Amino acid sequence: MKMQLKPLWLSLFIAANAFALHVNAAEENVEHRDPPRWTMEDRTPQARFQSMKKENTNAYAQALNDCRAMRGREAGDCKKEARMNFDRDMQRAREMTSQRH
Structure with missing residues (x-):
């Protein structure tokens, strides 16, 4: 009898965890938005x-990190x-x- 209950409990455990992961993945943290400077246009050639x-x-830096x-x-x-x-x-x-003249 114990042998037949284990697959049932295991499947229930997996289903519950899958649901929990789905719920956590669906949540969106709206507290952290892009800083305003990311949407500001660079108006000068120097900027x-x-x-x-x-x-x-x-x-x-990323390429060098990949080279490591x-x-x-x-x-x-x-690196070269x-x-x-x-x-x-x-x-x-x-x-x-x-600056082109």
């Missing part, structure tokens, strides 16, 4: 350049590629935000 610089720097999982020559090549991408992106940022 656009600073935003691009932040994005490029963060992308470079690698070893040996692969890691070195990864990340640096080349960063330099290329910064050059594009300079070109896009330069």
